[in-house]
Amino acid sequence: MSYLFDQKTSHETACENAIRAGDTEKAIFHAAKAAEFGFALAEKAGGVIGARHAEDAEGWLEIAEKLRRNPLPASQVSGPRSQGAAKRPSTPAQPALDLGRAASAAPSPQSPDGDADSSEFQVTNDTGVTFDDIDGMEEAKSAIREMVILPMQAPEKAAALGIKAGGGVLLYGPPGNGKTMFGKAIAHEIAAPFFYASGAQIRSKWHGESEQKLSRLLHEAQSRPVAVLFLDEVDGLLPRRTAESSAVDNRLVTQFLSDVGGFRDSPNTLLILGATNKPWEIDEAVFRTGRFDEKLHIGVPDAAARLGMLKRSFKTAPLAPDVDLPAWAERLANYSGSDVVGLARKACQIAFRRSIDESSDPVVRADDLERAARAVPSSITPALLAQYNAFDKQRFG
C-alpha cells in the first residue's frame, strides 16, 4: 500500500513542479500517473477508503484533462532561473493573449449549472471601505499602491516598463487586525468587485467538488476586467502537505497553482489576496512558485493607529473631560484592532447602562473605560506574536 502511496505522492509533486516550470506535457503525464496510482490504491483498499481514493484519482484525471485543454504559459518562475531574458515578450502589449482568453473561456461549456454556485462565494460590487477608514498599516498601503493602484493609474508607463497591475499578495498576521478590511478597501480604491471565499468553506461546503469550484471561482473573478479575489483562511485551502494530509488538500494545492499560473498573461487585472492567521500552515509550494509575490505581515496596530481607532469609535459619543484618549492608546499595547474597537463599544454600553441607572446624560467617563478594559482584555498573547516573528525570520531571513 505504501509503495503505491509513495508513487502517487511523488507523481503529485512532479506534476506540481512541472506546472511551476510551465511544462504542460510533463504536468499532464504526472497527473495521469497520480491518477493511475490512485486507482490502484482504490482497488487495493476497497470499501469506503477505496471510494475515496477513486474520487481522488478522478480529480487527477480531471487536472490532466484541464491541462490538455489549457496549456500552461511557457514559464512562470521569476526566481533564479536564467530563462528570464528569453521569456520576456518583445511586444509587451500582447503577451500570449490567447492563453488568457482560453483560460477564461474554457470552463463555460463544462459548467452546465452556470452561476448557480455563485451563492457559495460572495461578490460585492462596492465594499464602501476606503484606505482612510484603516488606521496605520502604512507599509501595506504603500505596497498595494505600488503593485496595483499606480500601474492602473499610469498604464502606459507601467506597460513600457513591463509592469503589470495585480498578482498575488499574502496577508498574514494575528486575527482582528484588518486583513479583511484591507482587502475590501483595496477593492474600493480600484473600483473593483470584491470576490470573497473562505478556505474552510471551500473545503467543507464544496465537499467532493472543491477543486472544480475553486477553479470556477478563480475564472469568474478573472473574467472581470478588474477584480479583487479575497481568499480568507487560505491556510485551509492550501495546507502544507503531510503524510496525513487528505487527497483533496493535495489536489486543491495543485489546482490552485495551475489556475493561478495560467492567469499570468491575461489582459485583465486580478489581485488575489490570500489571508491567514497561520502562515506556517501553508504549503511550501505556494511560496516557492511565486503565486503570492508579495507577503504583507499585518501586525497589531501601534499607538498612533490605536488612537485613530479610538477616535473613530468615539466620533459621535460625548466624552467626559477626564477621558484621555492618547493615554488609552498608549495603554492598549498588544490589543488587536478589533480588541480596541470592541473595548470602545463596551465602554459605550457601560456608559449607556450607567446613564439609565443614574438618570444622567449619556457621557463616556474614564471609569467606564476602566470597566470596559477589565471586560475586554487583549486577545493577542506574547507567545502568538513570537510565532509570527519566528515565521518571518525563518521564511524571509
Ligand SMILES: Nc1ncnc2c1ncn2[C@@H]1O[C@H](COP(=O)(O)OP(=O)(O)O)[C@@H](O)[C@H]1O
Ligand atoms: N487597522 C485598522 N483600522 C481600523 N479598524 C480596524 C483595523 N484593524 C482592525 N480593525 C477593526 O477590527 C475589525 C476586524 O478586522 P478584520 O479586518 O476582520 O481583521 P482580520 O481579517 O485581520 O481578522 C474591523 O472590522 C475593524 O472594526
Ligand SMILES: [Mg+2]
Ligand atoms: Mg478576516
